[in-house]
Amino acid sequence: MSENISLNEIEKRIIFHIDFDYFYAQCEEIRRPELRNIPSVVCVYSGREEDSGVVSTCNYEARKYGVRAAMPIKLAKSKLEDVHSIFLPTDMPYYHEISSKAMRIIQNYGELFEQVSVDECYMDFTKITNSDFDDARIFAVSLQKSIKDQIKLTCSIGVAPNKLIAKIASGINKPNGITVVRQEEAKQFMSNCRIEDIPGVGPKTSKKLQSLGIKTVSDISHKSIFELRDALGYKIATLLVNASNGIDYSQIKIRGTSKQIGKIVTLKKDCTSFEQVRLIVESICKSVFENLENKRQAFRVLTLILILENLQHVSFSKSLKLHSASIDELNKNSLSILNEMITSNSISLDIIRRIGVVISELKDISGQDSLLNYFEN
Ligand code: DGT
Ligand code: CA
Ligand code: CA
Numbered sequence: 396m397s398e399n400i401s402l403n404e405i406e407k408r409i410i411f412h413i414d415f416d417y418f419y420a421q422c423e424e425i426r427r428p429e430l431r432n433i434p435s436v437v438c439v440y441s442g443r444e445e446d447s448g449v450v451s452t453c454n455y456e457a458r459k460y461g462v463r464a465a466m467p468i469k470l471a472k473s474k475l476e477d478v479h480s481i482f483l484p485t486d487m488p489y490y491h492e493i494s495s496k497a498m499r500i501i502q503n504y505g506e507l508f509e510q511v512s513v514d515e516c517y518m519d520f521t522k523i524t525n526s527d528f529d530d531a532r533i534f535a536v537s538l539q540k541s542i543k544d545q546i547k548l549t550c551s552i553g554v555a556p557n558k559l560i561a562k563i564a565s566g567i568n569k570p571n572g573i574t575v576v577r578q579e580e581a582k583q584f585m586s587n588c589r590i591e592d593i594p595g596v597g598p599k600t601s602k603k604l605q606s607l608g609i610k611t612v613s614d615i616s617h618k619s620i621f622e623l624r625d626a627l628g629y630k631i632a633t634l635l636v637n638a639s640n641g642i643d644y645s646q647i648k649i650r651g652t653s654k655q656i657g658k659i660v661t662l663k664k665d666c667t668s669f670e671q672v673r674l675i676v677e678s679i680c681k682s683v684f685e686n687l688e689n690k691r692q693a694f695r696v697l698t699l700i701l702i703l704e705n706l707q708h709v710s711f712s713k714s715l716k717l718h719s720a721s722i723d724e725l726n727k728n729s730l731s732i733l734n735e736m737i738t739s740n741s742i743s744l745d746i747i748r749r750i751g752v753v754i755s756e757l758k759d760i761s762g763q764d765s766l767l768n769y770f771e772n
Contacts, residue, residue, distance in 0.1 A: 404521075405557075405644060406556065406578060407521060407526040407556075407578075408519065408521045408526075408556055408557065409519070409520045409521050409524050409526060409527075409528065409531045409554065409555075409556065410517060410518070410519055410520070410521075410554075410555055410556065410557055410558050410561045410647070411517065411518045411519075411520055411531075411534075411535065411538075411552055411553065411554055411561060412515070412516075412517055412552070412553040412555075412558065412561035412562045412564065412565040413501060413515065413516050413517075413518065413538070413550050413551075413552050413565065414514060414515050414550060414551050414552075414553075414565045414566065414569075415494075415497065415514040415515070415548060415549075415550045416455075416549045416550060416551055416569060416570035416571060417452055417453065417454050417455060417458075417570065418452065418490065418494075418513065418514035419437040419451055419452050419485060419490050420435050420436070420437050420452050420453050420454040420457075421454065421548060421549065422486075422489060422490045422493045422548075423435060423437060423483055423486075424454065425493065425546065425547050425548065426489075430454070430481060431454075432456065433456060433478075433479055433480060433481060434453065434454065434456040434457030434459070434460060434462065434475055434478060434480040434481070435453060435454045435456070435457060435480065435481045435482075435483065436450055436452075436453040436454075436457050436462055436468075436471050436475070436480065436481070436482045436483070437450070437451045437452050437453065437483050437484075437485055438450055438451060438468050438471075438482055438483065438484060438485070439451050439484075439485055440468070440484055446468045446469050446472060447467075447468070447469075448467075448468050449464075449465050449466060449467055449468060450462060450463065450464055450465065450466045450467075450468060450471050451464060451485055452464050453471070455570060457471075457475065457480065460474045460475055460478065461474050462474055462475065468482065490513060491513060493546060493548065494513045494514060496545070496546050497542050497546060497548055497550070498510055498516060500538075500541050500542050500545055500546075501516060501518060501538065501542070503698060503700075503710045503712060504518065504520075504523065504534070504538060504700070504708065504710070506518055506519050506520055506521070506522060506523055506657065507519035507647040507649055507655075508647070508649065509647045509648045509649060517558055517561065517562075517647050518647075519647050520534060520554075522657075522658075522659055523659050523700075523702070523749075523751070525661065528554065528575055528577050530706065531554045531575065532554065532573065532575050533706040534706065534708070535552045535554055535573045535575075536573065537706060537707065537708050538552065538708075539552065539571065539573070541708070549570055549571040550571070551565045551566070551567075551568060551569045551570060551571060551572045551573070551574075552565055552572070552573045552574075553565030553566070553567070553574050553576070554573065554574070554575040554576070555575075555576040555581070556576070556577070556578040556581055556641075557581075557641075557642070557643035557644075557645070558643055558645050558646075558647070559593070559594065559638055559643035559645070560576050560581055560584060560585070560641065560643065561576075562594055563584075563588060563592055563593075563594070564576050564584075581641025581642075582616070582640055582641035583641075584641065585612050585616075585638060585639055585640070585641045586611070586612050586613045586616065586639075587612075588612050589611075589612070590604060590609075590610075590611065590612055590615070593612070593634075593635065593638050595631075595634060596635070600627065600631060600635075603626050603627060604627075606626075607623075607626060612638075612639045613639070615635050615636060615638075615639035616636070616639035616640050618636060619636065620632045620633050620636045623635065623636065654755065654757050655753050655754060655755035655757065656683050656686045656687055656690075656694075656753070656754050656755075656757070657683065657698075657751060657752060657753030657754070658679050658682050658683050658751065658752060658753075659679075659700065659702075659749055659750070659751030660675065660678075660679055660749060660750060660751070661748065661749050662675065662747060662748060662749065662750065665744075665745040665746075665747075666744045666745060666747055667744060667745060668744070669734070669737075669744065671744075672733065672744060672747070672750070673730060675750055676726075676729050676730060676733060676750060676752065677726055677729075677730075679729075679750060679751070679752045680722065680725045680726050680729050680752055681722070683725070683752050683753075683754060684722045684725055687720065687754065687757070688720070690757070690759075691759060691760050692720070692757045692758060692759055692760060693718035693719055693720040693757070693758050693760050694715075694718065694719060694720070694725075694754035694755065694756060694757055694758075695714060695715050695717070695718045695719070695755070695756035695757075695758070696712055696713070696714045696715070696754065696755045696756045697712065697713050697714075697715070697725070697728050697729065697732065697752070697753075697754055698710055698711065698712040698713075698751075698752070698753040698754075698755065699711055699712075699729060699732045699733050699736060699750075699751070699752060700749075700750070700751035700752075700753065701733075701736060701737075701742065701747055701749070701750060701751075702747075702748050702749040702750075702751075703742065703746045703747060703748060704746040704747075704748055705746075706748075709736055709740055709742070711732050711735070711736050713728060713732055714756070715728070718756075718758050720760060725752075725754070729752055733750075
């Protein structure tokens with residue numbers, strides 16, 4: 396999880412973009428399941444007159460009648476005048492609560508995580524899948540299922556070699572869809588997109604491109620950055636030429652407390668005793684701890700991840716009372732969490748395929764003489 400990754404590593408990445416379906420309207424359905432089969436519309440009322448304001452979002456039932464985000468409420472009502480439908484005001488604190496729960500489930504998968512809005516995030520699944528797109532698809536299914544089972548929320552997932560394509564891909568099979576675009580399909584995938592599908596391309600850029608005779612993503616891919624630079628500026632020209640070739644170097648931006656250090660290993664052979672599992676966990680902890688020591692940091696939250704034979708994913712997190720930079724504490728807690736996970740889920744040791752340890756809520760330890768046994772005051 397170093398900051399400077401090589402080109403080779405960039406090419407092997409597997410990035411997920413996860414976008415919750417018809418988010419505010421779905422949140423309303425979660426607490427009022429009777430809304431599920433009727434068109435429901437969540438609105439921002441301006442308060443001037445009874446129906447003044449705009450549609451914030453609506454469920455897919457309402458979309459069948461042509462209702463869309465940003466549409467005046469009056470127009471939406473006229474589209475739904477012959478059907479039984481429901482119009483509701485937004486309840487942001489409640490949507491944020493659902494969002495936090497879902498984001499926590501996603502983060503528990505234990506890799507690099509970046510939340511971009513209340514209903515969207517990116518996650519790097521390179522390590523956990525060993526850069527294998529078939530495994531990634533199974534993970535996407537499992538992730539969708541975890542969120543659905545735990546909070547009844549559906550989402551759509553784009554799986555791709557970079558953030559740009561993952562973002563576009565998540566919008567393709569909505570709702571509850573998964574779209575996988577492999578590295579070798581990236582350029583072809585982009586050539587099937589419209590220029591406006593590229594995030595960051597607005598009507599202004601679109602117009603400028605038109606005036607240069609550029610109408611499709613494919614047209615852009617035949618240009619050089621140099622040719623587009625004068626009309627669009629270096630930054631946008633670079634973004635567009637790269638994007639049209641299926642390339643995007645941007646990295647997952649880890650913010651604040653979501654910074655974490657983790658390692659997941661694939662077991663070379665089936666484990667038959669807890670002793671074997673213990674040795675593996677201790678060696679993972681050793682490597683994670685070395686990383687922590689190098690960064691001169693302490694951790695507070697510890698997550699154990701088990702990936703089973705069928706790629707089912709079991710994880711459990713524990714928050715320590717105080718920050719710690721002790722390898723003994725890391726070992727001791729990892730083993731007790733693991734023991735608890737195995738027993739409470741009745742997991743037979745021989746079906747464990749991968750084991751991961753992730754520490755998070757990291758904190759710098761500056762001016763400490765010894766990193767060992769460091770505790771926050
Ligand atoms: P989708 O297409 O299934 O992802 O549907 P949404 O509703 O999740 O659409 P998205 O992802 O573009 O937006 C996420 C939330 O942001 C959405 O539930 C409500 C809010 N939102 C989106 N567009 C607008 C808008 O034009 N005005 C307002 N006030 N809120 C919006
Ligand atoms: Ca959404
Ligand atoms: Ca969104």
